[in-house]
Amino acid sequence: MWTVARGRKGRRPGSPDTQDEILQAASREFAAKGYDGATIRGVAAAAGVDPALVLHYFGTKEQLFIATLHVPVNPAAMVRGVLDDAQPGEIGERLISTMLGVWDATAHRSPLVAVLRSVAGEGPVADTVRQFIEHSIIAAFAQRLPGPEPQLRAVLIGSQVIGLLVGRYVVRLEPLASTDPARLAAIYGPTIDRYAYGSLPPDGA
Amino acid sequence: MWTVARGRKGRRPGSPDTQDEILQAASREFAAKGYDGATIRGVAAAAGVDPALVLHYFGTKEQLFIATLHVPVNPAAMVRGVLDDAQPGEIGERLISTMLGVWDATAHRSPLVAVLRSVAGEGPVADTVRQFIEHSIIAAFAQRLPGPEPQLRAVLIGSQVIGLLVGRYVVRLEPLASTDPARLAAIYGPTIDRYAYGSLPPDGA
């Protein structure tokens, strides 16, 4: 891939877009190991570059992580899109199939996995990601749900989606990881719809 | 070898049972930060003890982690218990309410969270935990499901359970984290039952 003569110093000839190479390497690295597990040195090695160069471009590890998050599709926008142009009764299926369609494409998968791996950690980054999930994605949902207790309905949906994503992409549970997306959409769709529009048992059950 | 049975001569047990204090501190520490994030030094500090003492008792960080996992309820046994003495149609509700009942008790919660946080990581520990989940819990389920494709049904259930646990205990999504367990059981129960006994859409959907 990258041919770097070990003894050579200074700027590499041809000047490829090193910054982007670093960003992609970082994306893979964060996806594989989460924020805490990934290392600047590992990213640099994967990009065939000196660790200092990574920080020269991105300033700090946290900023590098945030930079990788700009790559993927905006999830809140996706939620809004699905909710707006699908009719009730098929929303769940549309949501799942859209999501799986987007993230089965390897180009966008690794930032997703990076996020999933990072929410398990702690510290400012994990908190940031958690707040993003809570205030951006969940809120986008709750805002568009008609029935009572939209907040609860939104997190119910969230819990099933999280379980699916973690099982399929992080833990890679079989046969969940290799089942056809359309079929999963047909399976999970009714669950989502029930959470979104079905009746909820009262509190004193 | 390390944790030899208490001898009869020499200095008798530490003022309180120090070894157990360390174990509990470790349990909290692993729960809070996952395997990679937790540190021997942190555990030692929390237990008011020297780091070397921790390793003197438990040998290595990995063995310490494994030792903390022996504390909680055996999940596979719990699954079998629920499946055996509940009748179809209420299995989902029983499963969820049993699980939440066990893990809402603070005594057993932190090992669970430690496991959940650790599967997100990588390396031998994460793999071990993943295999444990796959071969022990999921298999216990699949073995007792009657319909076709029990393996798929088991992971579908697993995905919803994972989502609930991560949302409630790790991310602490509101209002999921504070909703009454009985109500959650009533909500999630039918979903579980549908995955377990309902019809599954064919593959060519």
Next chain:
DNA sequence: ACAGTTATTCTACGAGCGTTGAATACGGTT
């Protein structure tokens, strides 16, 4: 040819990590 800018590397610091082996405090036995 020369100066300027940018890309890249080198070297190093200080901190935190898991782990180790030797040293010390203490309780029980004789």
Next chain:
DNA sequence: AACCGTATTCAACGCTCGTAGAATAACTGT
């Protein structure tokens, strides 16, 4: 009191990490 074994600590090792600053190499405009 002497002794032994356990409990606990101390001090250090080798490692990896994020980060900083100075140094070098290549390209660009003059």
